[in-house]
Each structure stands twice: as C-alpha cells, then as structure tokens.
Amino acid sequence: MKSLFEKEERYWSGKFDADDSLSFLPYSQSSKLSADGEAAAEPGLLHRTLPSELSERIICLANGSDLALYMIVLAGVKSLLFRYTGRDQVLVGMPSYSADPDGTPPPQDILVIKTSVSHQTTLKTLLGGIKASIGEALEHQHLPFRKMVEPLHLDYTGDGLPIINTVASFAPIHPEPLGNRVAADTVFRFDRQNHSIELEISFDGQWYERAFVEQAADHLVRLLSVLLFQPDLELGQADVLSPDERETLLKRFNDTETGFERGKTIYGLFEEQAELYPDNVAAVMNEGQLTYRELNERGRNCTARATWRLGCRTATSNTWAGSIIR
Numbered sequence: 001m002k003s004l005f006e007k008e009e010r011y012w013s014g015k016f017d018a019d020d021s022l023s024f025l026p027y028s029q030s031s032k033l034s035a036d037g038e039a040a041a042e043p044g045l046l047h048r049t050l051p052s053e054l055s056e057r058i059i060c061l062a063n064g065s066d067l068a069l070y071m072i073v074l075a076g077v078k079s080l081l082f083r084y085t086g087r088d089q090v091l092v093g094m095p096s097y098s099a100d101p102d103g104t105p106p107p108q109d110i111l112v113i114k115t116s117v118s119h120q121t122t123l124k125t126l127l128g129g130i131k132a133s134i135g136e137a138l139e140h141q142h143l144p145f146r147k148m149v150e151p152l153h154l155d156y157t158g159d160g161l162p163i164i165n166t167v168a169s170f171a172p173i174h175p176e177p178l179g180n181r182v183a184a185d186t187v188f189r190f191d192r193q194n195h196s197i198e199l200e201i202s203f204d205g206q207w208y209e210r211a212f213v214e215q216a217a218d219h220l221v222r223l224l225s226v227l228l229f230q231p232d233l234e235l236g237q238a239d240v241l242s243p244d245e246r247e248t249l250l251k252r253f254n255d256t257e258t259g260f261e262r263g264k265t266i267y268g269l270f271e272e273q274a275e276l277y278p279d280n281v282a283a284v285m286n287e288g289q290l291t292y293r294e295l296n297e298r299g300r301n302c303t304a305r306a307t308w309r310l311g312c313r314t315a316t317s318n319t320w321a322g323s324i325i326r
Helices: 002-015 052-062 066-085 123-139 210-229 243-252 266-276 292-310
Strands: 043-049 089-095 110-116 166-170 186-193 196-204 281-285 288-291
Touching (some): 043 210, 052 066, 052 196, 066 089, 066 123, 066 186, 110 123
Parallel strands (some): 166 186
Antiparallel strands (some): 043 196
C-alpha cells in the first residue's frame, strides 16, 4: 500500500505545477455580503434542453458509452472556459465514480481533470487529452484528496469542504449529487432523456448574474454545435457569438464618437483637465507615473523649447517670430 501511495503521490505532484489554478467563468458581479459580513446564499439554477440535432449528434458519437458522452460534453465545458479565460491549462472538477460491477464506491468524491487547450486545439485533440487525463485520474485516485491537490493550494470552506470552482458531471455515471461534499461556483450537470441531452447549471448567485449564466449557456451550445459538426476546426476559429452579440461588439462598442468644442485644441483640453485634477495620475509607464500637473509642466517646457528652435529672426528686424504648432 505504501508503494501505491508513493507512486500516486509522484503522479499528482508531476501533474500539477505552480502556475496551475482551477478554471472558472469570470465573475459577473461582486460578492454580495449580508449585514454580518457573511456571504449571502443566493443559489441559481438554469435548465437547457440541447437542440435535437445537437443531442442526436452527441449520442451518435458516444456510440452507447456513457463515459464517451461525458467526455464530449466535458470537452464543450472546457472549450467554453478556454474561450472565456484564455488560459491554456483548463482544470475542472469531475465527480469520481467506480466502474466496478459490485457497486464499490470510489475512494474520492471528486477529481480534478487538467487538460491543455490552445487556439489550435481541435475537438479531436481535446477529446484525446480528456480521455487520457480521466483515465490517469481514475487510476491514481487512492491518495488522500488534500495530498492529491496539494500543488494547487485549494481553498476550503469553514466546514472543510474543498472549493472546486467549476464542476461538470453526467447523471448516468455520476448519479449522486455532490451535496455537502464539495463547494462549487458553477456546476454543469448533464443528463440524457431518451433522445435529448438536458443541461442543468447551478451557480452561486454571489458571483454570477442569471443573465450572464444564460449567455454562457448559449455560448456552450453554439460551441458544441460548431465543434461536433466540424471536428477538425481549430477552437480559435469557432464562432460563439449570436448575430445580436456581433452587432453589439462591432458597432455599438466601437461607436466612440463624442462631442467637444471645435474651437479648442487638444492641448487646451488637456490643460483644462490639469486644472481640474492636477494630482490625478495622467500617465503610467513601467514603475513610473506622472500627474496631470507634472505632465502639463513638461508639456509647457517642451513647447518653450520648440518655440526657441522653430523661431526665426527676420532679415530686416531684430524681433523674434515664434512658430508654435498646436
């Protein structure tokens, strides 16, 4: 038994490194705290039935294997997290399970599945990485959980529950809800009902607005719809935006036109800001910064030097004609 633990300890210590951290959707709002400073409990729940064509595609590709179906939807969740965060190592919680026919419970409640993802990743390569990671995790799940995830420096609740930010499960192989065994920000729970795939997303209302989670669910469905029908398409090329979102991004967000008094120069407008907010930071570079007052003084000095250099003495007069460019 000691040699088994030593082997598994070497595996997990080599699996995670100092740069790794659990993946999660960006928080859409600040944490809401109750009057006594404790986090207010505002759980949210969202249901989606995947489009029939997409459900049929997932079921067909899984070819009767529940584990294969889980890997497919997990690939969608990992792709979504990559598109939202840009991190090339995606770490998601997977409820553990045992394939033993005698129903022996698994030694762990949850495992952390790490997969490398990039803009060049395709569904085929992602599924290959997920399959290998899940197989290795199930093989090396006998080590105590805290020791297993020690390199990740996980946070724990006051009750000692590990905080796994994002969890993805599939009801046929993960029938038991995590309940009070794990704390999570977001749980993607998939299920199969006859010929359709159902998705239930439970989320922490302290951090996520319902509208944001609905948008993320829509993006997940679009990602799966694109990748499953174009398995060789690179993830960076997959379009997840709806027509309305594309309109907002390309036109409304780029509509930066603003009005100002046409008779004023840019330099004059800057001087107004320097008078109103002289001690506010106006420019930052590396470790240095300048206030509006400092930058304005430097600008005046530059103008004076430019006036001297551009000035010219006329042939018939002993006066200086300054040339000032504004």
